[in-house]
Amino acid sequence: MHRATLREVAERAGVHPATASRALNAATESMVNAATAARIQKVAKELGYSPNPIARSLKTSRSSSIGLVIPDLTNPLFPPIVRGIEDVLRAVGYNAWIVNTDNQGDVEAAAVVSLRQRNVEGFVFATALLDHPLLEELAAASIPMVLVNRKTAGGADIPSVTSDDAAGVALAVKHLVDLGHRHIVHLAGPQDTSTGATRRKAFRQALEDNDLPHESSRITLCETWSEEAGAHGMGVLLDSDTPFTAVIAGNDQLALGAYDALAERGLRCPADVSVVGFNDIPYIDKVFPPMTTVHIPHVEIGAEAGRLLLEQLNDPTRHPRSLLLPTTLVVRGSTGPANPARAA
Template sequence: MSFTIKDVAKKANVSIATVSRILNGQGGYSERTKLKVLKVIEELGYQPNAVARGLINKRTHTIGVLFPKLSSSLVTDLLDGIEKAANDNGSSVIVCHTESNGEKTMKYLQLLIEKRVDGIIFASEILKDEYYQYVAKSKMPMILLSTESYAYPVPFVKVNDFHAAYSAAKYLIDKGHTKIGMISGNKEDIIAGIPRIEGFKKALADHDIPLDDQNIVFSRGFTFPDGVEGLKRMVDQFPDVTAIFAASDEIAIGALSAAYQRGIKVPDELSVMGYDNLSLAEMSIPPLTTVGQPLAKMGETSAEMLFALLETGDTPESRIMPHKIVERMSVKERK
């Protein structure tokens, strides 16, 4: 038998409103009344209906998160942080896999709004006009994660990709390398592609390191296969290269694999550096030196910002998170 809030109120000899206030952590009752109601709830095995509670407090205690690719280790780390903050705030997470497909993204946004989630975290891809306009029209709170928008006033959480890529290239330069290549992501990607390319180029220019078309291989994305293909192209077009900065750890690990297949010893003959500090980075052979993004903390911060917005109604300030160089064994100093 399924019991209702009315059953709880009747057996505890209190009003339905009192039971509701106790369930929602509101005041207006004695500790004795609270204990009595909680005891009745336990005796009846009453489970509060989330939808009914949402009608009372205008919250469903769920948030929606949109990711372009769920198989990425980067997404796993970001989601760990989001779920931690959601759990701490008594909420659940609905995860949507958009595949960077515009039609699919719009369908998920429509679904989340129809389900009356409390807010949305939009992660790792460009916020297009149609997405923004649809969400803004619904007045749904939204935070951007690992992306940002120059066109729309949506708070974001991310690392400064230009600065982080500059730091990576400078690290290789400080290790004595002057023949440095980059395997980039998509050069049309304004979020992680262009800033990382420009940061790399700026570091070389500032240190008078020669730079031309042979220094950069442009990939379609940030995946392992992009790294495998990128290493082959880099070695062919820049045979003297001694160090490679890869625009993601997955690219870097692909490059390590391709180097092994070609008999190129890392780091003795070629140094390889990644970007992200995924858990895979310390599992690779050799363990990967990389630019660390605090991914779990970024996810947690984005969710905390969303919950703060829901509580106060005040738009939070965007957050640029710190990056750091994580030294392992894939980069060798040149004497």
């Protein structure tokens, strides 16, 4: 099927292609005589012409698009964050190219190359690892970008929007202490991410602050942010000699895995073991029992990331800044008073 070209529109309307281009671009339409612009637009409609955004971006170096790089699109954490980013960008005429990396570095690197070839003007990364050479390389090249939900530990000062994870863990521990729990364990997420490392460190500090047992056996490391990893980690804790009446998971998916492991052992939540998640992902209140979890402001995190990126695009000389958004504890049915028998 033939696709009408700008030159064909110009010839039919009896104008130069540059005039036709200006008349068909909302940003430059005012530069063309109103009657001429109307004639060009009428011809374009008759021919079924639509501008080629990629060709235009190659000519102007402006694509009005950004790359949004996500580690796992099946993780319910990310859709509300994406929504926040897109709400902000769409309002000013930007679109997002969304790519999923499956937590694979080579996939991410290839996606970044592909997006840059499409002339995206900046990036939002939700894939940041503490040690992330690709992001350091992009930062050194002054590529506009923002990290969302995670940060790097490298030397580059990359803008980021994250939640106050340490405060969230402290709220979770205090809630359990108020319920009488003194033996609490932690399912820690991958330690190559800022979320996993920060929440693990905050858990240990919260135990110390509340004069609770805080030996290293109370923390089990999970290799991935997944339900399967949470179930495996919970099984390790249940098979250990460490007594506990409550578990705080590094995220809600690990906590769902804890649910599975407890049910497999015939243990009840919260009668035998209380469970606290982290992130408050969509529908976590619909599981049984509804999960007590630390809420992070998903949509706001995305929206702020979009605003930070626009700041860079509008003023490349502006000093980069990062935001830490507050967390809250949402108490539901998965936590209850400590079971003395389990503590023993």
